[in-house]
Amino acid sequence: MHSGFLRLSHIIGDRKKGVKPLVPVSRSTWYAGVAAGRFPKPIRLSEGVSVWRASDIDALCRQIEQQTEA
Numbered sequence: 001m002h003s004g005f006l007r008l009s010h011i012i013g014d015r016k017k018g019v020k021p022l023v024p025v026s027r028s029t030w031y032a033g034v035a036a037g038r039f040p041k042p043i044r045l046s047e048g049v050s051v052w053r054a055s056d057i058d059a060l061c062r063q064i065e066q067q068t069e070a
Helices: 008-012 027-036 054-069
Strands: 043-046 049-053
Touching: 008 027, 008 049, 049 054
Parallel strands: none
Antiparallel strands: 043 049
């Protein structure tokens, strides 16, 4: 379980930096999911910086895991 906040690259991964995804989707799929309400909305720290609550992402990962088990 994570605490604090996560940047998008920590959620969907970054192959160039070797960061493995928590939710393996593309950037465009992620933002489409945010717009549709499937994924949590970001918190805007500044004009160019958005973060997500780690607890929201952990809950999303648990939800996805439960759906794949069903």
